[in-house]
Amino acid sequence: MSVFSVLAAAIAPGVALLAYFYLKDRYDTEPVHLVMKVFFFGVLLVFPVMVLQRAFVHGLGDNPFVFSFIISAGVEEFLKWFLIYFVIYKHTSFDEPYDGIVYAVAGSLGFATLENVFYALLNSASISSLLFRALLPVSGHAMFGVIMGYHLGKAKFNPGLTRRHLALSLMLPIFWHGVFDYVLATTKTYWIWFMIPLMAFLWVRSLRKVNRANATSPLRVVRSEEQVKI
Known part of the structure; x- marks a missing residue:
C-alpha cells in the first residue's frame, strides 16, 4: 500500500467515530472549530504520554496489571481528563x-488517531490489521471518552453531585481502559472470547449514556416550547 493509503486507513476510523458522536447531539451541535481544537490537543497528548509511560516502565517495570491500569490507562486517561477539564469544562x-x-x-x-498512525507507519500495517485496530483500540478510546464525558456533564449540571461525578469521570475510564489492556496483555491466544463481550458491553453502555445525556439537556425543554409555539 502507498503511504497515502495507509494514512487514510489509519485516520478514517477516528474521524468517522467523532462524526458519529458529534451528530448524536440532538439539540445544539457544538462549534466545529472547537471540537477540532480539542481533537488536535488530543493528538498532541500522544507525545507527553510516550515520555511519561517510558519513564514509568523504567521505574515500575512491566507487570501486566501495573502496566495496564497505571502506566497505560492511568497516564492516558488522566491526561485526557486534564485536557477536557481545564480547556472545556x-x-x-x-x-x-x-x-x-x-x-x-x-x-x-x-489521541487514538495519532497512535493509530504511528502504528500503521512503524509496522507497515495491512488493511486487515488497521481494521482490527479500528474495531478495538480506536473504538475503545471512543468508549472511554463517552464514559468520561457523560460524568463530566453530570458534574457540571448537577451541582450537588459535582465532586462525585468528577471522580467518576476519571476513575471509570481508567478502570475500563485498564480492563481492556489487561485482557489483551494476559490472554494471548483466546483474547477474542473476552474482548467481544467486553466491547459489546461498552458500546451498549455508551449508547445508553448518549441517550441519557441528551434526555437531560436543558435545551430539550426550550426546543419543545418553541415547537408548541410554532
Missing part, C-alpha cells in the same frame, strides 16, 4: 450534558 459552549461526551470523545479520538 468551564467554557461557555459546554452548555448541556451531552457536550461533555462530544468533547471527551474528540480528545480521546485525537
